[in-house]
Amino acid sequence: MAIEPSKVYAVWLREVKRYTNSKSRIVSSLGMPLLFLAALGGGFSALVPGFNYQGFILPGILAMTILFTSIFSGVSIIWDREFGFLKEMLAAPASRQTLVLGRTLGGATTAIIQGLIILVLGTILTGTQIPSVAHMLGILALMVVLSCFLVAVGICVASLIQEAETFQLIMNLIIMPLFFFSNALFPIDKMPSWLQALSSVNPISYAVDGLRQLMIGTGTFSLWLDVGVSVGGLVVALVAASYLFSKTSI
Amino acid sequence: MDAMEVSGLVKKFNGFTAVDGVSFSVRTGELFGLLGPNGAGKSTTIYMLTTLLEPTAGSARVNGFDVHTQSDSVRGSIGIVFQDPTVDTRLSAYDNLDIHGRLYGMDAKLRKERIAEVLKLVELTEWQDKMVKTFSGGMRRRLEIARGLMHTPKILFLDEPTLGLDPQTRRHIWSYIEKLRKEGITIILTTHYLEEADFLCDRIAIIDHGKIKVLGEPKELKGALGGSIISVESREPQKLAALVMKMGCCKKPRIDELTVSFEAKDGGKLVPKVMEAAFGAGIEIESIEVHMPSLEDVFIHYTGSNIREEKSGGSEFTAMRRAHGH
Numbered sequence: 001m002a003i004e005p006s007k008v009y010a011v012w013l014r015e016v017k018r019y020t021n022s023k024s025r026i027v028s029s030l031g032m033p034l035l036f037l038a039a040l041g042g043g044f045s046a047l048v049p050g051f052n053y054q055g056f057i058l059p060g061i062l063a064m065t066i067l068f069t070s071i072f073s074g075v076s077i078i079w080d081r082e083f084g085f086l087k088e089m090l091a092a093p094a095s096r097q098t099l100v101l102g103r104t105l106g107g108a109t110t111a112i113i114q115g116l117i118i119l120v121l122g123t124i125l126t127g128t129q130i131p132s133v134a135h136m137l138g139i140l141a142l143m144v145v146l147s148c149f150l151v152a153v154g155i156c157v158a159s160l161i162q163e164a165e166t167f168q169l170i171m172n173l174i175i176m177p178l179f180f181f182s183n184a185l186f187p188i189d190k191m192p193s194w195l196q197a198l199s200s201v202n203p204i205s206y207a208v209d210g211l212r213q214l215m216i217g218t219g220t221f222s223l224w225l226d227v228g229v230s231v232g233g234l235v236v237a238l239v240a241a242s243y244l245f246s247k248t249s250i
Numbered sequence: 251m252d253a254m255e256v257s258g259l260v261k262k263f264n265g266f267t268a269v270d271g272v273s274f275s276v277r278t279g280e281l282f283g284l285l286g287p288n289g290a291g292k293s294t295t296i297y298m299l300t301t302l303l304e305p306t307a308g309s310a311r312v313n314g315f316d317v318h319t320q321s322d323s324v325r326g327s328i329g330i331v332f333q334d335p336t337v338d339t340r341l342s343a344y345d346n347l348d349i350h351g352r353l354y355g356m357d358a359k360l361r362k363e364r365i366a367e368v369l370k371l372v373e374l375t376e377w378q379d380k381m382v383k384t385f386s387g388g389m390r391r392r393l394e395i396a397r398g399l400m401h402t403p404k405i406l407f408l409d410e411p412t413l414g415l416d417p418q419t420r421r422h423i424w425s426y427i428e429k430l431r432k433e434g435i436t437i438i439l440t441t442h443y444l445e446e447a448d449f450l451c452d453r454i455a456i457i458d459h460g461k462i463k464v465l466g467e468p469k470e471l472k473g474a475l476g477g478s479i480i481s482v483e484s485r486e487p488q489k490l491a492a493l494v495m496k497m498g499c500c501k502k503p504r505i506d507e508l509t510v511s512f513e514a515k516d517g518g519k520l521v522p523k524v525m526e527a528a529f530g531a532g533i534e535i536e537s538i539e540v541h542m543p544s545l546e547d548v549f550i551h552y553t554g555s556n557i558r559e560e561k562s563g564g565s566e567f568t569a570m571r572r573a574h575g576h
Contacts, residue, residue, distance in 0.1 A: 004355075006352065006355065007352065007353055007355070009352065010349050010352030010353045011353075013349060013352070014338065014341065014345075014349045017341055017345055017349075018338070018340045018341060021340050021341065021381065022340060083335070083336075083339070084332065084334045084335050084336035084337075085336055085337070085338050086336075087302065087330075087332050087334075087336045088336045088337075088338075088350070088397075089353075090302055091300055091301075091302060091325060091330050092325065092350075092353040092354060093322050093323075093325040093326035093353070093354060093355070094353055095322075249302070249303065250297065250302050250303070
C-alpha cells in the first residue's frame with residue numbers, strides 16, 4: 001500500500017497534540033539549551049576576549065535542541081510499544097511507510113517549534129542578527145532537514161532496541177556523543193586531532209556548520225557540502241527507518 | 251458466507267508452539283468465544299487473525315479476505331479491543347477516537363457522528379475532552395471498546411475485554427457486548443472467565459496448549475456431559491474413587507483434594523447407591539452433592555484440569571515475547 005497523505009496527517013496530528021498537551025515538558029526541555037547558552041557561552045566569552053563565543057555556539061545549541069527533541073520523539077516508539085499504542089497504529093489499515101512518515105513529520109514539527117523558541121531567545125541573548133530573510137529561510141530549511149533526519153534515526157533505534165529500560169542507554173550512547181563529538185561547542189580546526197576526526201564524520205557537524213554560516217557567516221566546510229550531507233543523511237535515515245519499522249512487530 | 255474461516259493455523263516462537271493447528275469458522279452475526287487458560291494461545295490466535303503476527307503455517311479468511319495476502323483489507327474491515335490498554339493517555343478521549351477515525355480513512359462529518367454515537371454507547375460523552383490519563387481502568391476499557399467500534403467494523407475482536415476489572419464494571423461491559431450483539435455485528439471474544447463465556451457466547455471453542463479441544467454451544471457442551479455431576483467428599487478419596495469405578499458409574503473419576511467427582515446420566519438415583527456401597531466398604535462420606543454440569547465441568551472434561559489451576563506465569567504475550575527473545 002502506498003503512502004496516504006490523510007493518514008500521514010493523522011499520525012502527525014497525534015504527535016503534535018501530544019506535544020501541545022504537555023506544556024510543562026515544553027518549558028522544561030528548553031531549560032538545558034538555555035543554560036548551556038547562558039552559562040557555558042557566557043563563561044567562555046569572558047575567558048576568550050574578543051571572540052563572541054556565545055554567538056559562535058548559538059547554532060550548536062540550536063542543533064542540540066533539535067537533536068534532543070527529535071531523537072526522543074523517534075525513540076518514543078519504544079514507549080508506544082510499552083504502553084500499547086503501537087498496536088493501535090500497527091492494526092490500522094495504513095502502510096508502514098505512512099506511519100513512519102507521519103511520525104517523522106510530527107516529531108520534526110515539535111523539534112522545529114522548540115528550535116524556533118531557542119533561536120528567538122538565543123539571538124536576543126547573544127545579540128546575533130540574522131543577515132536577511134533568505135538566510136532565515138535557509139536556517140529554517142536546514143532545521144527541517146536536520147530534525148526529520150534525527151527523528152528517523154530515533155525510529156531506527158526504537159525499531160532495533162525494543163526494551164524501555166535501554167532508554168537511558170540511548171541517551172548516553174547516541175545523543176551525548178553526537179552532540180559532544182561535533183563542532184557544536186568548538187571550532188573544528190582548533191580541536192585535537194582525534195576529536196577533529198570524530199567531528200568530521202558526524203553528520204551533526206555539517207548541519208551545525210551550515211547553520212553557523214547562515215547565522216554568523218563563519219564556517220569550515222562549503223555550504224553545499226553541509227546541505228548535501230544533511231539531505232543525504234535524511235534520505236538514508238528515512239529509508240532505513242521505513243525498512244526497520246516494517247520489520248518491527250508488536 | 252461465514253464471517254471467518256480459520257484452517258490449520260500454527261504459530262511457533264523459537265521452537266515453542268503457541269498455536270498448534272487451530273481450525274474453526276465463525277458465522278456472520280454470531281458471538282464466538284475462545285475460552286482457555288492464560289497461555290493457551292488465544293491472544294496469539296487473535297494476533298494472527300488481525301494480521302499483527304504472521305502465521306507459521308495455515309490460513310485464515312476474515313470477511314472474505316486472506317490474512318496473508320490481503321492484510322490491509324482485513325485490517326480495514328475489523329475492529330480490535332486488545333487485552334492490554336492501547337489508548338493514548340496523553341490525548342483526550344475525543345482525540346483518541348478522532349485520530350482512530352482518520353487512520354481508518356473516515357471523513358470529518360462521519361467521524362463527528364460516529365464519535366458522538368460510540369461515546370454515548372459507552373457512556374463517556376461527558377468525559378470526551380478529558381485526558382485519558384485521568385480515566386479509571388474501567389473507563390479506559392470502555393473507551394477502547396468505543397474506539398474498536400468507531401469505524402463500524404463488520405467483525406469486532408475482543409481480547410479478554412474484562413480482564414482485571416471489578417465485577418460491577420465487568421457486568422457493565424457485558425451489557426455493551428449484549429447491545430452490540432443485537433445490532434448484528436460479529437464478535438470474537440477471548441476469555442478465561444468461564445461465566446463470561448457461558449453468559450455471552452453463542453458458541454465457544456475451548457482452547458488449551460494451542461489446540462481446540464471442543465467446539466459448540468455452551469448448552470450443547472454442558473448437555474454432552476451426561477446430565478449431572480456427582481461430587482462426593484470423603485477422608486479416603488482414593489478408596490472411594492476405586493469403589494466408584496468398580497460400581498461401573500464412571501471410568502475415570504476426578505480427585506480434587508478430598509472430593510471425588512464424576513459424570514452421571516441420572517445423578518439423583520445414583521446417590522443412595524453410592525452411599526450404600528461406601529457404607530458397605532467402610533468409607534466414611536462427609537458430604538455428597540449433585541449438580542448440573544457447568545462450563546467448568548466441560549472444561550475439566552476436555553482439558554483434564556481446572557482452568558484456575560493453570561500456572562499463569564504472566565500473560566501469554568509476555569511469555570510469547572520471552573520466547574521471541576526480547
